[in-house]
Amino acid sequence: MRIILYTGKGGVGKTCISAATAVRCAKLGYKTVVLSTDSAHSLSDSMDIAIGDDITQISPNLYAQEINVQHEMRLNWGSIKSFIVDFLSKQGMKGLIAEEFAIFPGMEELFSLLKLKQYYEEGEFDVAIIDCAPTGSTMRMLNMPDIMRWYMERFFHLERRIVKMVKPVMERMYDNVLLPTDEVYFSIEELYSRIRDLHEVLTNPDICSVRLVCNPEKMVIKESQRAYTFLSLFGFTVDAVVANKVLPKTITDPYFTRWQEIQQKYLEYAKQAFHPLNIFQAQLFDDEMVGLALLEKMGESIFLKQDPAQVFFREKPFVIEKNDSGYDLYLKLPCADKNDMNMWVKGDELILEIGNFKTNTLLPGNLASLPLKGAVFQEHRLKITFGGNSNEIPE
Ligand SMILES: Nc1ncnc2c1ncn2[C@@H]1O[C@H](COP(=O)(O)OP(=O)(O)OP(=O)(O)O)[C@@H](O)[C@H]1O
Ligand SMILES: [Mg+2]
Structure with missing residues (x-):
């Protein structure tokens, strides 16, 4: 059924x-x-x-x-x-x-x-x-x-x-x-x-x-x-x-x-x-x-x-997993090119720009309250890490 x-x-x-x-x-x-x-x-x-x-x-x-x-x-x-x-x-x-x-x-x-x-x-x-x-x-x-x-x-x-x-x-x-x-x-x-x-x-x-x-x-x-x-x-x-x-x-x-x-x-x-x-x-x-x-x-x-x-x-578009000090948010992004990607957090929204395409994702409370630590794009998946002390985005 x-x-x-x-x-x-x-x-x-x-x-x-x-x-x-x-x-x-x-x-x-x-x-x-x-x-x-x-x-x-x-x-x-x-x-x-x-x-x-x-x-x-x-x-x-x-x-x-x-x-x-x-x-x-x-x-x-x-x-x-x-x-x-x-x-x-x-x-x-x-x-x-x-x-x-x-x-x-x-x-x-x-x-x-x-x-x-x-x-x-x-x-x-x-x-x-x-x-x-x-x-x-x-x-x-x-x-x-x-x-x-x-x-x-x-x-x-x-x-x-x-x-x-x-x-x-x-x-x-x-x-x-x-x-x-x-x-x-x-x-x-x-x-x-x-x-x-x-x-x-x-x-x-x-x-x-x-x-x-x-x-x-x-x-x-x-x-x-x-x-x-x-x-x-x-x-x-x-x-x-x-x-x-x-x-x-x-x-x-x-x-x-x-x-x-x-x-x-x-x-x-x-x-x-x-x-x-x-x-x-x-x-x-x-x-x-x-x-x-x-x-x-x-x-x-x-x-x-x-x-x-x-x-x-x-x-399932999002997968959120707990890591040692916070959370990893996985987003499936087929066809996306890493060099075309831009990302930032504004308030409780994660804004992701790919080429001239933009998505706004409202973050759940437990993620929105943590600092954005980093992001890695691998195998068509964007892994975004929240938590820890750093506000830098290494990738
Ligand atoms: N496409 C449409 N064209 C014209 N009228 C519509 C359309 N869709 C809904 N309506 C009207 O809008 C009103 C609300 O629709 P409906 O009851 O389906 O909403 P709902 O989301 O189920 O509301 P609730 O949150 O109260 O359950 C109804 O009077 C319905 O006839
Ligand atoms: Mg109804």
Whole structure:
């Protein structure tokens, strides 16, 4: 099963583009499911069909589901949450606050994605399209498996061993002590193993791609760049960008001239910022994007003759590795000539000039706070070292 996640800043058109891609895939003969993990679902509104929290058939090849986030939460986290709430309450924390503490940001959406894992394993669908919540929530959702791994490796394994040793003594000594039972640990481990499997599927570039939806405007593109860097950092492959709401050239009303110039400028900027990704364009339609007929038209106009289910880009663009005193950032730069290369850091942006081509990469916080130490270009890979004391760039 091919998996495509759409994310981007609020209101850019994620739901419309997800639905349009799904309609197009179904038309091309793929058995397709479009899922929404955003608790503020709007797939139903966009497709103009009532979609339930159970899978709903839309047309012969097309299915949709607005995942019931609360239900998935109860199903996956219910027993563990009860334990955490009881535990915190016994420590004197008030009920409602304890309830809040027992849920981590990003968890709800992540549990919704476990539904996707189920479809992946059942193998009934050829394509699954995911309409994600706006960027911030999606980043938290996609970073959640890493956070859970951290907890599992550093906390639960260790704690379980300690609890096993002290439980009989503690329970004899104190009436009021609450220690996790084997069932609680089993639930945590079972859940964690499902999340780990899901993460493996989502970070496999042959199966899953993320697509960034943006509008050709400064603030939107900046957020997409940030998302691109973080997605790469988390190990997800972005295979394309969709620039939505592009004013058609046929509009000649002078009121829009300035907007057309601004959009052209940012489309050019996007080509550099997301190089070598393909930037698909979706025009601003003269109607609300509601109903299957319009979505089909939109899907066709974005992908033209191309198959929207294909993997447009496979390689992870950034690899960041820890070295002794900082980090090495590896960037794949096929066809680049070392003598044509220029590079500098401005604020939290790494600017790389190759010939008359320029890319701006927003650096994640841990790299941006370290000095740029050096750069080496070898075998089509640029290795940039951050950390240490030197600000010199030897190569
Ligand atoms: N290409 C387009 N032409 C015309 N209208 C569009 C286009 N794309 C999206 N819209 C309209 O813009 C609005 C927002 O679109 P949509 O709901 O898909 O955005 P979103 O990114 O999913 O928003 P949210 O962040 O709230 O989930 C909708 O009213 C939709 O009909
Ligand atoms: Mg939406």
